[in-house]
Amino acid sequence: MAFDIEMIKGVYTTMGERVNKAREIVGKPLTLSEKILYSHLWDGTPNKAFQRGKDYVDFAPDRIACQDATAQMALLQFMQAGKSKVAVPTTVHCDHLIQAKDGAAADLKNANSVSSEVFNFLESVSNKYGIGFWKPGAGIIHQVVLENYAFPGGMMIGTDSHTVNAGGLGMVAIGVGGADAVDVMAGMAWELKFPKLIGVKLTGKLSGWTAPKDVILKVAEILTVKGGTGAIVEYFGPGAISMSCTGKGTICNMGAEIGATTSTFGYDESMERYLRATERADVADAANKVKEHLTADAEVYANPEQYFDQVIEINLSELGPLLNGPFTPDLSTTVGKAMTEKAKANDWPIKVEWGLIGSCTNSSYEDLSRASSIAQQAIDKGLKMKAELGINPGSEQVRYTAERDGILGIFENLDAKIFTNACGPCIGQWARYSDPKNAPKNSIVHSFNRNFAKRADGNPNTHAFVASPEITAAIAIAGRLDFNPLTDKLINENGEEVMFDEPTGWELPPKGFAVDDNGYLAPEADGSHVQVSVKDDSERLQLLTPFEPIGDSITGAKLLIKAFGKCTTDHISMAGPWLRFRGHLDNIANNTLIGAVNAFNKKTNFVKNQLTGDYGGVPDVQREYKKAGIKTIVVGDHNYGEGSSREHAAMQPRHLGVAAVIVKSFARIHETNLKKQGMLGLTFANEADYDLIQEDDTFNFLDLNAFAPGKQLTLEVVHTNGTKDTIKLNHTYNDAQIAWYNEGSALNLIKKQNA
Numbered sequence: 001m002a003f004d005i006e007m008i009k010g011v012y013t014t015m016g017e018r019v020n021k022a023r024e025i026v027g028k029p030l031t032l033s034e035k036i037l038y039s040h041l042w043d044g045t046p047n048k049a050f051q052r053g054k055d056y057v058d059f060a061p062d063r064i065a066c067q068d069a070t071a072q073m074a075l076l077q078f079m080q081a082g083k084s085k086v087a088v089p090t091t092v093h094c095d096h097l098i099q100a101k102d103g104a105a106a107d108l109k110n111a112n113s114v115s116s117e118v119f120n121f122l123e124s125v126s127n128k129y130g131i132g133f134w135k136p137g138a139g140i141i142h143q144v145v146l147e148n149y150a151f152p153g154g155m156m157i158g159t160d161s162h163t164v165n166a167g168g169l170g171m172v173a174i175g176v177g178g179a180d181a182v183d184v185m186a187g188m189a190w191e192l193k194f195p196k197l198i199g200v201k202l203t204g205k206l207s208g209w210t211a212p213k214d215v216i217l218k219v220a221e222i223l224t225v226k227g228g229t230g231a232i233v234e235y236f237g238p239g240a241i242s243m244s245c246t247g248k249g250t251i252c253n254m255g256a257e258i259g260a261t262t263s264t265f266g267y268d269e270s271m272e273r274y275l276r277a278t279e280r281a282d283v284a285d286a287a288n289k290v291k292e293h294l295t296a297d298a299e300v301y302a303n304p305e306q307y308f309d310q311v312i313e314i315n316l317s318e319l320g321p322l323l324n325g326p327f328t329p330d331l332s333t334t335v336g337k338a339m340t341e342k343a344k345a346n347d348w349p350i351k352v353e354w355g356l357i358g359s360c361t362n363s364s365y366e367d368l369s370r371a372s373s374i375a376q377q378a379i380d381k382g383l384k385m386k387a388e389l390g391i392n393p394g395s396e397q398v399r400y401t402a403e404r405d406g407i408l409g410i411f412e413n414l415d416a417k418i419f420t421n422a423c424g425p426c427i428g429q430w431a432r433y434s435d436p437k438n439a440p441k442n443s444i445v446h447s448f449n450r451n452f453a454k455r456a457d458g459n460p461n462t463h464a465f466v467a468s469p470e471i472t473a474a475i476a477i478a479g480r481l482d483f484n485p486l487t488d489k490l491i492n493e494n495g496e497e498v499m500f501d502e503p504t505g506w507e508l509p510p511k512g513f514a515v516d517d518n519g520y521l522a523p524e525a526d527g528s529h530v531q532v533s534v535k536d537d538s539e540r541l542q543l544l545t546p547f548e549p550i551g552d553s554i555t556g557a558k559l560l561i562k563a564f565g566k567c568t569t570d571h572i573s574m575a576g577p578w579l580r581f582r583g584h585l586d587n588i589a590n591n592t593l594i595g596a597v598n599a600f601n602k603k604t605n606f607v608k609n610q611l612t613g614d615y616g617g618v619p620d621v622q623r624e625y626k627k628a629g630i631k632t633i634v635v636g637d638h639n640y641g642e643g644s645s646r647e648h649a650a651m652q653p654r655h656l657g658v659a660a661v662i663v664k665s666f667a668r669i670h671e672t673n674l675k676k677q678g679m680l681g682l683t684f685a686n687e688a689d690y691d692l693i694q695e696d697d698t699f700n701f702l703d704l705n706a707f708a709p710g711k712q713l714t715l716e717v718v719h720t721n722g723t724k725d726t727i728k729l730n731h732t733y734n735d736a737q738i739a740w741y742n743e744g745s746a747l748n749l750i751k752k753q754n755a
């Protein structure tokens, strides 16, 4: 059994009491999001009301999911914690490291050869520490989670931003960095700023060509890519209830594209149907007993303006199919004529080269069946594909069932490529070009979630548009971006004019789901004997060595770089080709800060080595300081470390010997990551002091031995002309975080406590 029914029953047992207490404390009816949040407090029963968007709160998530790219460093860190097992149910999913090229069989074989070392490592660590392991080809993390683990009213975290997909089954599911996941695996609390709440009331009913995807494309148009930041989006209303569970998953999935913390729906019959169809009748039975806690209080949905920070209303009966893009998921265009005009005005190629159906967003049985109904019509009406078509089923269970029911055969009759049950083109794992940087301008349409430049195929000239699977299929068959299947005719092989009928499909497979080998490997009950092997000469994996404490004396430190302007986690630790080194700290450290702009020459990866006077790349210069036993500091501007929550952006400088990062202000998660890795993350008490820092400066911390919560630190800045400035630095370390610093890292402290 993949899921843990006893854990779920445990959540439901305490939920009623906690929700009732929360309602009493908050003093008003509760939204679903609040019910889930207040019933997952680390301290148990609520005893105070939290301010939305202000208070940081410790939570106790029910489960964790990790994908193969992020799991490597997360598990390498967990191995440092000195625990014999993960503290909460955890799964690892191998889906990102499989390139789409020749079709599923050949591509999977190739991935198993190219990344065997990484897969074997993840499998053995999972087996050792009680983690469920989903093999390459088993499916895309979020579809597999929805099919096997998500449950109404639960809370989960995952080391992937589209973890939010599980909101389709009524969860609060949130994407986090590996360091956060490691904390929870090790039995610690997980901190989150209590989110704001956006209510989306769905009235009317989807029909014809309109799909759940169009709902979220519309929400993205309304809220834009930033509009959901710091908020949970809660969907409700008759339109919500009328939609399938996987359709709800699609909507929640793309909540990541509007920056939302997560999105969710109240428990309803579509969820019950989905739970029973995926062999979780006992979860449905348990949920039915606590139904009233798995949706908002009736008063909330009756008068949403009083309970949400923002309310949006969408009438599904009036919604039409949308095409969002290119380069951003919030740029909406109604299919058809509006696109003709927009494409002409913006010089977007009208001819469509590829249609891609899949990704964690739209790869359910329902998605494939509706798209296949369009493909079948093309065959029946004598139409030939004008573009190429690629399909990534969401899971082996979906693929096997779709194959059994003839759905995949329909696509194959149109010469579509059936790729592996994996991310593939959605994460740039698509061997479309030999030289993507110099590839031609073109348009593609896909049912994925993200469409920024280079995302799918590495070609900056690819204009990617996002649509529902059925619209993607129709546009790929027509080969035109501005094709409107509701009104436009196509000419078939016999020269006749034909039109598509509306798509049809099944919410769930009429003959039930089936699968031969779902790709799941359960861990051994006692994994203590399992050996985790990492080759000494591996370029992709490296066991971690605990960081030495930096200590309470930092003198004679040199400036590594004074970063100018925006410095995101991508500037600190780039993605792209560096992805392959995510499990090898020393190798990936060779990209440390190579994207940051040096304030003194406005160049990237070009800093002065104070030991030689020469200029060089940031990692190379830093390695010279490390060799000489000299500590360094990094100086930055506002919101330093914004972007992803990846812990590599803190671990890499730490590994290379940077002792402190001093900035005007931090992105909060990066600041916490620095603290977790036992570094100093400090801010200028007087922002203007940033301007005092010169290229050849030397730094002495004058009172680090008195490091204490709420007490400023003093830094002496020695300039080459012999003059000195003494500046004050603020910090937000509490006692526990100072203990992390003193021990060298949060993990060192956990290990010590275990011992």
Ligand code: SF4
Binding pocket: 095, 096, 140, 141, 142, 160, 162, 359, 360, 361, 422, 423, 426, 427, 449
């Ligand atoms: Fe991320 Fe795309 Fe994979 Fe989904 S399918 S997990 S969005 S890479």
